[in-house]
Amino acid sequence: MNAQPFTLAGHHLIARASGALYWPAQRLLCISDLHLGKSERIARRSGTLLPPYEVHDTLTRLESEITATEARHVVCLGDSFDDLDSMLSLPEDARLWLTRLMAGRDWTWIEGNHDPGPVTIGGTHRAALALDGLTFRHIASAQKGEISGHYHPKAVLTPKGRQVSRPCFLIDSVRAILPAFGTYTGGLRWSDPVFGALMEPGARAYLTGAAVHVVPMPARRPT
Amino acid sequence: MPAAFHHWFATKGWSIHPHQQEMLDRSDAPALLLIAPTGGGKTLAGFLPTLVDLAVEPRPGLHTLYVSPLKALAADIRRNLSTPVAEMSLPIRVEDRTGDTSQTQRKRQRADPPHILLTTPESLALLVSYEDAPRMFAGLQRVVVDEIHALAESKRGDQLMLALARLQTLVPGLRRVGLSATVEDPKAIARFLAHHPDPCEILRADSGPDPDIAMLTTDEPPPWSGGGAAYAIPAVLEQVRAHKTTLIFHNTRAQAEIFFHKLWLANEDALPIGIHHGSLDKTQRQRVEAAMVNGDLRAIVCTGSLDLGIDWGDVDLVIQIGAPKNVKRLVQRIGRANHRYNAPSKALLVPANRFEVVECVAALEAVRAHTLDGDPRGPGPRDVLCQHILIAACAAPFDADALFAEVTGAGPYAALTRAAFDACLDFVATGGYALRAYDRWQRLKLTEGLWHLRDPRAARQIRMNIGTIQDTDTLKVRLKNRFGGQPLGEVEEGFAATLTPGDTFLIGGQIVRYENLREMTVEVTRRADKPPKIATFMGTKFATSTQLSHRILTMFGQDDWPALPDHTRAWLHLQRDRSRLPEPGRLLIESFPWKGREHAVIYGFAGRNAMQTLGLLTTQRMEALGLHPMGFVATDYAVMVWGLDPLTDPEPLFAAENLRAGFESWLAGNAVMKRTFKASAIISGLIDRQTAGARKSGRQAAFSSDILYDTLRKYDPDHVLMQITREEALKGLVDFGRIEEMLSRTAGRIDLLRLDGITPLSAPLFLEMGRVPVQGAANERLLGEEAARLLEEAGLGAVDKA
Known part of the structure; x- marks a missing residue:
């Protein structure tokens, strides 16, 4: 299945295999951590010249999610740009592409730690968005009914001795943490203590990839 | 040879070997390749021209560079050279420089280099990347490449030859010497070593008597399959008992671990037997090496990590467990026994299974017929060339034509086309992508005909990445205790990922119990209460040669x-x-x-x-x-x-x-x-x-x-x-x-x-x-099954179907 439904604060939501979250009642599509312009920023800062195709790839996948869900509202959950300079030096074609995607729908840029300033290419810019009892914020807080990103969670499993790691949603009864959607993003293992502290026992991971697999988060081990 | 040398040889009771004399006679040749068996006084042959030259005409500055594949070998050679230097009171300073050399020592060596510098390909590449390289290498006369047959098998050799091409530009009269074990195609190694298109003469030392080599006969026939050769353990112990010191070679680290474990279970006389392989902790390896040199061990179970270098002295038997896969390597391994020149080396082959009996007999015939094998060396890999271009840019702005001329002077790159070179240069400078995205941030920029680093601060990062040795993703293993615990070695990350607390595995011959992962270190205890899993090691799996x-x-x-x-x-x-x-x-x-x-x-x-x-x-x-x-x-x-x-x-x-x-x-x-x-x-x-x-x-x-x-x-x-x-x-x-x-x-x-x-x-x-x-x-299928199983186990079988 390329999507798995779940319930958060009484709302029916869908975890999509792409790593995007969809809220049918609001026709709202939420993605986190696009990190647009990452290769440009790395070149600028360290001189390493990575294949400069990640903006194209990320936008292609984003567009196909918007098309597939027919979303009326898109929420980018922060770290949409790898830094504010990457936003300013986004190639013209990518800028036009984004403009085209924004046309005819609501578009919210939630600010992240990589892109804390105002976004100057259209859409609404906010620190957080509250909608019908759900809160969209970059970094998880203590609030209930919260959807966040930032940590790039990934699940690591070893079925039959073969190690497989996949970006994943982490979901419990009060919050959902989204995987990073950007092409050039890594992940933080689900066993990291930070997730142990954030998630309730019994939380589940929704693995992204060709299909969504739902797996219980590993139990916290006393160390 | 000056009188002092004759005298020194005489006091040692030695006479100079013909090939040592010949190396001295031909010391003006632009390149010389010496093929000699282990124990043939190869190293001295390589250094004699240098020692004589500096004895006759003492002068300051770097005279000879020695490059070996092993850090340990560099240190070993320094000790060996110090004997003739001290005993003849030669005005010669010998120092080594490897990854283990201290910062202050390194700094001093660049300002005031010794006469003879012993180093590795990686340390040399780093030296060549410094702006002051022309000054440091100004007086260099000779370079000695030890174990060149081993270096020629990997990218480390390609990197070394590019560095030598650079040195040849700095000091055009540089003469090269290669020291090699027996190989199937000496001409290929000669082409690899020589500055293209200079000739390279090949000298062969007397290869000594044929080895005394046979297949180990056992009462029990080998099994039909498998690689462990456990059936042969009683016969192997018998041999260890009958000899002074035995090296027991294995083709893989995992097999060495299992064999060592079983050998100890059968070792009723508690013969002192150690284990040595590349995944064991350095201090553990050094302890085994020291015990070996002292003659405290009767046998060492080992892998390719003992193929090279260090003179062990008293080894009188080599046992190869498992089919040798490759005759050349077998011959080189056999050479590890009996480092005395002109004494036959003794070796036994132990087939691990029935088919390997056939393979062992075929290998024995090949050894007796003196036919070695090997695959022809391909052209120099271009990823190494890309790194070399970055290294060149660190040292000084360069002209593309001149750099192309220089790198094609390196044997492995002699046939490199200009187009292939330009593609590498473009990759290093601009990324080389079809989408030209980095005009502002090019790594190298062309100004007045010279390529230079856009940001000179990038040199530091480039230097930190020098080298071609591939690190597999490994995790350190240490004993768990309050004080950090003793390091035991490392396992592959992929293997560590399959462990759950309570699992046991073999490392360094002991069974340990996996406790937990802490700061990317595998913590273990000695509580061995389950049959061990076998750790996997990436190490090369050799294929039987053509x-x-x-x-x-x-x-x-x-x-x-x-x-x-x-x-x-x-x-x-x-x-x-x-x-x-x-x-x-x-x-x-x-x-x-x-x-x-x-x-x-x-x-x-x-x-x-x-x-x-x-x-x-x-x-x-x-x-x-x-x-x-x-x-x-x-x-x-x-x-x-x-x-x-x-x-x-x-x-x-x-x-x-x-x-x-x-x-x-x-x-x-x-x-x-x-x-x-x-x-x-x-x-x-x-x-x-x-x-x-x-x-x-x-x-x-x-x-x-x-x-x-x-x-x-x-x-x-x-x-x-x-x-x-x-x-x-x-x-x-x-x-x-x-x-x-x-x-x-x-x-x-x-x-x-x-x-x-x-x-x-x-x-x-x-x-x-x-x-x-x-x-x-x-x-996908495995994940699906695993997800269902885990959900079931966690009592979450019914996922909410909203």
Whole structure:
């Protein structure tokens, strides 16, 4: 299945295999951590010249999610740009592409730690968005009914001795943490203590990839 | 030779070897390659011209550079050289410089270099990257490359030759000496060493008496399959008891660990026996080495980590466990016994299974006939060239024409085309992408005809990434206690990931219990309460060489095999009665049903890696032809495929075009390609070694090189790094060249035998480990099953269906 439904604060939501979250009642599509312009920023800062195709790839996948869900509202959950300079030096074609995607729908840029300033290419810019009892914020807080990103969670499993790691949603009864959607993003293992502290026992991971697999988060081990 | 030297030789009771004298006589040659067996006074032969020159005409400054593949060897040579230098009071300073040398020492060496500097290819590449390299190397006369046969087998050798090309530009009169063990093609090593197109003379020392080598005879015949040779443990212990010091070589670290463990279980006399391999902690290895030098050990179970270098002195027996796979390496290993010149080395071969009996006998014949094997060395890899271009830019702005002329002076790059060079330069400077995205941030910029670093601060990062040694992702293993605990060695991250607390595994000969992972270190205790798992090590899996495979095929053509033990001889006769024995110019395929499945055994004799590739390719073709293959298993000599339908028409499977076409599409998505890409991306400077390591600290900013590979494959499939990856993968694990060799050798002469059931030669394949299932969406299916199982286990079987 390329999507798995779940319930958060009484709302029916869908975890999509792409790593995007969809809220049918609001026709709202939420993605986190696009990190647009990452290769440009790395070149600028360290001189390493990575294949400069990640903006194209990320936008292609984003567009196909918007098309597939027919979303009326898109929420980018922060770290949409790898830094504010990457936003300013986004190639013209990518800028036009984004403009085209924004046309005819609501578009919210939630600010992240990589892109804390105002976004100057259209859409609404906010620190957080509250909608019908759900809160969209970059970094998880203590609030209930919260959807966040930032940590790039990934699940690591070893079925039959073969190690497989996949970006994943982490979901419990009060919050959902989204995987990073950007092409050039890594992940933080689900066993990291930070997730142990954030998630309730019994939380589940929704693995992204060709299909969504739902797996219980590993139990916290006393160390 | 000056009188002082004659006198010194005399006080030692030595006389100069003819090849040492000859090296001295020909010391003006631009390049000299000395081929000498271990113990032939090779090192002294290499250094005599330097010692004599400096004795006759003392002067300050760097005179001779010595490069060896091992840090430990550099330190060992420094100690050995200090004896003649001290005893003849020569005005010569000898120092080593490796990754272990302190910062202050390094700084001082650059300001005031010793007469003789002993180093490694990586440390030399670093020296060459400094702006002051021209000053440091100004007076350099000679360079001695030790164990050049080993360096020539890896990218470290290519990097070294590029560094020497650089030095040759700085000091045009530089003379080169290579010291090599016995190799099959000395001319190839000579071309590799010499500054192109200078000639390189080859000197051969007397190779000494033939080794005393035989197969170990045991009461019990070897088993039908497996690599452990546990059956031979009593006989091996018997040999250890009968000799002073024995080296017991294994082909893999895992096998060495298991054998060592079992050896100790049987070691009733508690003979002091140690273990040495590349994944053990450095201090552990050093302890074993020291005990060896002191003569405290009766035997060492070891791997290729003892193939080189250090003079062990009193080894009087070498035992090779498992088929040697390669005659040249066998001969070099045998040379580890009896370092006394002109005494025969003694060695025993222990086949691990029935087929290896045949292989061992073939190898013995090859050793006696003095025919060595080896694959021709391909052209210098371009990822190493990319790194060299960055190194050149660190040292000084450069002219592209001049740099091209310089690198083509290095033997491995003599045939490099200008177009191939320019592609590398473009990659290093601009990224070389079809999408020109980095005009502002080019790594190298062209100003007034010279390429230079856009940001000079980048030099630091480039220097930190120098080197071509591939680090596998390993995790350190240490004993768990309050004080941090004793380090034991390392295991592959992939193996560590399969462990759950309570699992046990073997490391350094002890069984340890996995407790937990702490800051990316595997913590273990000595509570061994379960049978151990076997740690996997990435280390190279050697394939049986082409020449040795041919020898086996030729041997199969004999009417009878008096050289083989009866049990093996009878086995081959039975195969001939029931089926047929493989022949050199034909491809034998046996097809038969067994336990409700159809089997096809293809006797390709192309070596393990190529047979594995062939298994993947044929099953892919069989899938397409609707034969429902279900899996395969490969060895050095055959691949066995099983499935639902019999193979009746092999022609379309082995049509060269079909195999090649299937190969192209299969290769692109293969894990081997991703692994090769990562190595080349690090070497060529696309990603940092440090970044690769940062992943371990769990930082989410670091992302996998697989993503870069997939992105390039999608958007820029002809990018130079993709070309390099392909070139490297074909040479390495994929080994497609051997499949081509098999196809041309058999030229469509395929014998498909339809049989009633299992045959004598195919029987061991049924016991072989490493079966590969054929399943398209393997990971998805496994994940699905695993997810269901875990949910069930957690009592979450009913996922909310909203």
